[in-house]
Amino acid sequence: MPLQPARTVDELRELRELTGDENGAQRVAWTETWERARAWLRGKLDGLPVAYERDEAGNQWFTLPGESDDELLIGGHIDSVPNGGWLDGCLNVMAGVEVLRRIAEEGTPPVTIRLVEWADEEGARFGRSLFGSSAASGTMADQDELRQLTDREGVALPDALREHGVDLDRALEARSQLANAKAYLELHIEQGPVLESMGLPLGAVIGTFGVERSRFTWRGQAAHAGSTPMDQRRDALAGAAKLALEIREIAKRAGGGAVCTSGGVVTRPGIVTSVVETAEQLLDQRHMDADTLATMLHEARESAERFAGEEDVEVEWERIWNIQPILFDEELIALAEESVREVSGSSHRLPSGPLHDAAEVARAGVPTVMLFVQSLRGLSHTKLEDTKPEHLELAVQALDGLAAKAMTWVARGTGTRTPPGAGTA
Numbered sequence: 001m002p003l004q005p006a007r008t009v010d011e012l013r014e015l016r017e018l019t020g021d022e023n024g025a026q027r028v029a030w031t032e033t034w035e036r037a038r039a040w041l042r043g044k045l046d047g048l049p050v051a052y053e054r055d056e057a058g059n060q061w062f063t064l065p066g067e068s069d070d071e072l073l074i075g076g077h078i079d080s081v082p083n084g085g086w087l088d089g090c091l092n093v094m095a096g097v098e099v100l101r102r103i104a105e106e107g108t109p110p111v112t113i114r115l116v117e118w119a120d121e122e123g124a125r126f127g128r129s130l131f132g133s134s135a136a137s138g139t140m141a142d143q144d145e146l147r148q149l150t151d152r153e154g155v156a157l158p159d160a161l162r163e164h165g166v167d168l169d170r171a172l173e174a175r176s177q178l179a180n181a182k183a184y185l186e187l188h189i190e191q192g193p194v195l196e197s198m199g200l201p202l203g204a205v206i207g208t209f210g211v212e213r214s215r216f217t218w219r220g221q222a223a224h225a226g227s228t229p230m231d232q233r234r235d236a237l238a239g240a241a242k243l244a245l246e247i248r249e250i251a252k253r254a255g256g257g258a259v260c261t262s263g264g265v266v267t268r269p270g271i272v273t274s275v276v277e278t279a280e281q282l283l284d285q286r287h288m289d290a291d292t293l294a295t296m297l298h299e300a301r302e303s304a305e306r307f308a309g310e311e312d313v314e315v316e317w318e319r320i321w322n323i324q325p326i327l328f329d330e331e332l333i334a335l336a337e338e339s340v341r342e343v344s345g346s347s348h349r350l351p352s353g354p355l356h357d358a359a360e361v362a363r364a365g366v367p368t369v370m371l372f373v374q375s376l377r378g379l380s381h382t383k384l385e386d387t388k389p390e391h392l393e394l395a396v397q398a399l400d401g402l403a404a405k406a407m408t409w410v411a412r413g414t415g416t417r418t419p420p421g422a423g424t425a
């Protein structure tokens with residue numbers, strides 16, 4: 001039977017009925033509802049000639065053997081945030097199921113095809129996202145921190161994982177799963193407003209943004225709000241306020257989709273009758289180009305020093321977290337664009353703001369690409385998350401077309417490993 005994109009939409013609605021409630025999707029990883037979704041997924045693959053395996057990190061693998069051991073992977077995640085949307089993650093998985101059905105129907109493929117459903121992409125329960133994919137890619141380096149993590153009820157992460165058959169100490173053994181991987185494809189909702197604003201259903205993703213997260217601590221002098229003249233204040237908030245506006249200029253100068261966000265400022269003493277003594281300001285900066293991102297951070301730090309001088313306060317900078325931009329494979333991006341154009345006429349290349357499992361796979365050196373399908377109003381991680389059914393069907397078709405092209409590409413042996421970012425033009 002040929003590809004049936006409408007079946008994917010029906011199945012997504014079925015999953016929503018099974019694992020959602022009036023507040024949205026409730027498939028939080030390492031919970032019973034999540035396991036119910038995963039068992040449901042296994043049921044959907046019953047009857048297909050695929051081998052099933054659950055690896056050491058809890059990822060589920062469905063393997064359709066081909067004439068060659070070289071593998072084409074299609075992946076997604078079925079877990080959600082609490083009160084999440086009905087498409088984030090599971091669209092990828094269910095579209096992958098439909099593609100697998102189509103390929104299996106046509107007999108033994110030239111290369112091995114594997115569908116992977118990654119464990120705990122969202123990190124909603126313990127605050128550690130990309131669990132399963134980072135274990136498989138070998139980048140999981142925070143085992144000691146993971147051991148200390150607890151959920152809101154005080155349950156430790158290793159204990160929760162054990163209840164679901166995962167031994168944290170062995171999770172990194174999942175690395176062996178990528179040994180024969182020659183290409184990785186992931187379809188996802190955009191979770192942003194770009195495609196909708198351009199009137200396009202689909203786009204090819206060039207990579208995930210590099211991210212710099214900083215904390216600026218501003219220190220001035222608490223002083224009475226009534227008795228301290230304006231020209232004699234050392235107001236820590238004034239420095240933070242100037243920086244909060246300056247980052248708009250920094251992003252504008254950087255261009256290329258740069259974003260800067262001052263997502264929080266905590267002031268002390270934080271009362272209406274005092275000048276602010278300390279202000280702790282959070283800054284998140286993202287760009288696709290590592291050098292530009294470094295410049296953006298440099299400019300933020302330099303402006304902060306200048307504002308501290310102007311306001312007669314002190315400022316201290318601290319890095320909270322950072323990650324390099326991850327570029328997808330140039331040849332696969334070209335195939336993705338071709339597939340998008342075939343089903344919807346025109347394509348657009350765009351970067352991904354959020355991280356995805358695909359970024360982890362790319363970091364492991366597997367040529368990777370993602371497709372984005374339009375998100376209505378750009379909303380995600382809420383029950384309001386939505387995409388037009390006709391666009392969902394186009395997305396399944398585009399993934400199928402891309403899988404067919406990538407299969408040929410892998411079979412030709414062009415899918416040799418290139419380090420991330422070193423893709424040929």
Ligand SMILES: [Zn+2]
Pocket residue numbers: 077088089121188
């Ligand atoms: Zn997702």
